[in-house]
Amino acid sequence: MTPADRPILLKNARLIDPAGDREERGGVLVRGGVIQAVGPQVTQAADARVIDCMGQVLSPGLIDMRAFIGEPGGPYRETLKSAGEAAAAGGVTTVVSMPDTIPALDDPAVIDFIVRRARDTSVVNIRPAAALTKGLQGVEMAEIGRLKEAGAIAFTDGARSVTNAQVMRRALTYARDFDALIIHHVEDPDLVGQGVMNEGEFSSRLGLPGIPREAETVMLERDIRLVRLTGGRYHAAMISCADSAEIVRAAKARGLPVTCGVSINHLALNENDIGDYRTFLKLSPPLRHEDDRQAMIEALADGTIDVIVSDHNPQDVENKRLPFAEAANGAVGLETLLSAALRLVHADRISLPRLLRALSTKPAEILGLPGGRLTIGAPADLIVFDPDAPYVLDKRQLKSLSKNSPFDEARLEGQVTLTMVGGRIVFNRDTV
Numbered sequence: 001m002t003p004a005d006r007p008i009l010l011k012n013a014r015l016i017d018p019a020g021d022r023e024e025r026g027g028v029l030v031r032g033g034v035i036q037a038v039g040p041q042v043t044q045a046a047d048a049r050v051i052d053c054m055g056q057v058l059s060p061g062l063i064d065m066r067a068f069i070g071e072p073g074g075p076y077r078e079t080l081k082s083a084g085e086a087a088a089a090g091g092v093t094t095v096v097s098m099p100d101t102i103p104a105l106d107d108p109a110v111i112d113f114i115v116r117r118a119r120d121t122s123v124v125n126i127r128p129a130a131a132l133t134k135g136l137q138g139v140e141m142a143e144i145g146r147l148k149e150a151g152a153i154a155f156t157d158g159a160r161s162v163t164n165a166q167v168m169r170r171a172l173t174y175a176r177d178f179d180a181l182i183i184h185h186v187e188d189p190d191l192v193g194q195g196v197m198n199e200g201e202f203s204s205r206l207g208l209p210g211i212p213r214e215a216e217t218v219m220l221e222r223d224i225r226l227v228r229l230t231g232g233r234y235h236a237a238m239i240s241c242a243d244s245a246e247i248v249r250a251a252k253a254r255g256l257p258v259t260c261g262v263s264i265n266h267l268a269l270n271e272n273d274i275g276d277y278r279t280f281l282k283l284s285p286p287l288r289h290e291d292d293r294q295a296m297i298e299a300l301a302d303g304t305i306d307v308i309v310s311d312h313n314p315q316d317v318e319n320k321r322l323p324f325a326e327a328a329n330g331a332v333g334l335e336t337l338l339s340a341a342l343r344l345v346h347a348d349r350i351s352l353p354r355l356l357r358a359l360s361t362k363p364a365e366i367l368g369l370p371g372g373r374l375t376i377g378a379p380a381d382l383i384v385f386d387p388d389a390p391y392v393l394d395k396r397q398l399k400s401l402s403k404n405s406p407f408d409e410a411r412l413e414g415q416v417t418l419t420m421v422g423g424r425i426v427f428n429r430d431t432v
Helices: 080-089 108-121 144-150 165-177 201-206 214-230 242-253 264-268 290-301 337-346 352-367
Strands: 008-017 022-031 034-039 049-052 057-060 062-067 092-097 125-128 181-184 233-236 258-263 307-309 382-392 411-421 424-428
Touching: 008 034, 008 352, 008 382, 022 352, 057 352, 062 080, 062 258, 062 307, 062 337, 062 352, 080 092, 080 108, 080 125, 080 411, 080 424, 092 352, 092 411, 108 125, 108 144, 144 165, 165 181, 165 214, 165 233, 214 233, 214 242, 242 258, 242 290, 258 264, 258 290, 264 290, 264 307, 264 337, 307 352, 337 352, 337 382, 337 411
Parallel strands: 008 049, 008 057, 062 092, 092 125, 181 233, 233 258, 258 307
Antiparallel strands: 008 022, 022 034, 057 382, 382 411, 411 424
């Protein structure tokens, strides 16, 4: 038996299974890349390598449904390899990569390239989302069936919205027939106009053009009506305001196949954090008013919001070291997703199992993946973390090639100590 094939026993852990809302002390035995045993009775195994978790949390690895990776076309921003290393350090074991690349992921051959390249270079699972329309132009629908066969896990135009309602209707109809998931960026570009931040008193004081909440809600309302018309599975990539939460809540009450996400930035930050024109906080959708942030937290707690995403969007210095209005949208987030989300737990706004459900179990359910569970037979995509470990983020220590973190120099709590993918340890803080 080679060291790589040797079973691993993770003992003395605080086990949290968000799929069953179960929490207990015990251990996990990993063999052959899957969980062979789990629970209080798992304390020893004769042939296993033993790792003492020292009472830290052991849970399924995080599944991030929205990350932009530069490869192909922009490897200076992020490669599949560097994204994988950043994800592993943050406890993310599966990443859904967006199709905003050069070329766009609208061809089965390009999807196949990403699948192969990720398998060969990334230490975590990277699953490509294919373009919903050719060239991300919103005009001609991509070949959903062929792209799904090539390995696409979902269909989206990434950071762009499909403004043509007929194209969106057709895409939802085809997606229904292929049992494919449509993920949509709900932001009407015409209502966004020249806006660069949330419209309101603060944008007026900064002298910056604003983006109204209606840019989001108008598009979301349209999409919900098209879902009702077609029956296609639909996921709003990110919502950011109270009105959007009400729209999704109503759609779910009607039994429509609708889910939605929220970025960690919109749970942890608001428009005031932009302060003195901090371009690392220029995002799409923009950071909203504090009332909207509170509404997002409440919607997450009551299940209206299904998943939390990092919205990892690396940008180089040249695209961020500009006047706020000219800077590119986006911030890195794979490495800080968990620790920033734990702010909600420390503030007693949400329980740790409920938080982990939005970070692992629910994304797995929506995407049809086998992970997100701490049960026998589940993939051994696991993380061990100390939810109370304090640290100050130093962007120079980030594994991402780009350093545009909105949490630079922020005080955070919660650090991943070990990440396992398919039974293989891909990150160990003790050896970093």
